[in-house]
Amino acid sequence: MIEPEFKDGLLPVIVQDYETLEVLMFAYMNREAFDLTCSTGIAHYFSRSRGKLWKKGETSGHYQHVKEMRIDCDRDCLLILVEQDTGACHTGYRSCFYRTIEGDVVGEKTFEPADVYKN
Amino acid sequence: MIEPEFKDGLLPVIVQDYETLEVLMFAYMNREAFDLTCSTGIAHYFSRSRGKLWKKGETSGHYQHVKEMRIDCDRDCLLILVEQDTGACHTGYRSCFYRTIEGDVVGEKTFEPADVYKN
Numbered sequence: 001m002i003e004p005e006f007k008d009g010l011l012p013v014i015v016q017d018y019e020t021l022e023v024l025m026f027a028y029m030n031r032e033a034f035d036l037t038c039s040t041g042i043a044h045y046f047s048r049s050r051g052k053l054w055k056k057g058e059t060s061g062h063y064q065h066v067k068e069m070r071i072d073c074d075r076d077c078l079l080i081l082v083e084q085d086t087g088a089c090h091t092g093y094r095s096c097f098y099r100t101i102e103g104d105v106v107g108e109k110t111f112e113p114a115d116v117y118k119n
Numbered sequence: 120m121i122e123p124e125f126k127d128g129l130l131p132v133i134v135q136d137y138e139t140l141e142v143l144m145f146a147y148m149n150r151e152a153f154d155l156t157c158s159t160g161i162a163h164y165f166s167r168s169r170g171k172l173w174k175k176g177e178t179s180g181h182y183q184h185v186k187e188m189r190i191d192c193d194r195d196c197l198l199i200l201v202e203q204d205t206g207a208c209h210t211g212y213r214s215c216f217y218r219t220i221e222g223d224v225v226g227e228k229t230f231e232p233a234d235v236y237k238n
Contacts, residue, residue, distance in 0.1 A: 001221055023133055025191070026196040069219060070216040071219075073217070077145040077216075079216045091192050099121065100187060101190050
């Protein structure tokens with residue numbers, strides 16, 4: 001296996017749908033998240049804002065099933081191809097990149113956040 | 120236009136082929152690189168290792184012509200869809216993500232670095 005380089009303990013990760021090739025989201029893994037992703041096949045990340053490990057889908061149930069992992073030429077960025085349950089974005093869109101920079105909505109809404117995130 | 124958020128002066132950027140949807144590379148823009156990309160339609164980045172602005176293709180001639188820019192839900196990551204001249208990676212592959220984490224080569228080689236990078 002090619003060993004990724006964690007800069008300041010973190011590895012940037014691009015998440016892409018393995019069938020449609022839509023880019024779904026961008027996040028970071030620390031060593032623990034990377035190891036858990038490899039061992040379980042479910043994407044785990046490190047939340048910089050919350051300062052802790054984050055199993056994607058632990059609240060929403062929208063897990064990411066990892067089909068393939070690729071690493072870039074410098075070994076400091078990861079591309080993972082996943083099967084995404086329902087949607088990746090907390091706003092209800094399948095992809096976090098659902099808007100152009102001009103503000104046009106180009107993504108597909110796949111769930112209602114109010115139905116999923118209940119306190 | 121939706122204003123991106125530059126954390127510590129930098130914005131992570133995912134670069135995707137606008138036709139094949141192949142993820143080509145990952146880089147960072149500072150404010151100057153972002154503005155130049157918007158005004159010229161040619162991708163510019165900020166090289167963290169060299170500490171300076173970097174017009175992609177300035178040495179190789181392999182420019183990236185920006186077709187669309189998308190921003191994520193948090194406005195702190197950019198996805199740009201480009202027409203890539205020849206190849207994006209300095210190793211000669213079209214994409215920097217030409218290997219799986221297991222080390223299998225899955226990308227296409229599109230040029231010989233020795234022919235392109237001459238001192």
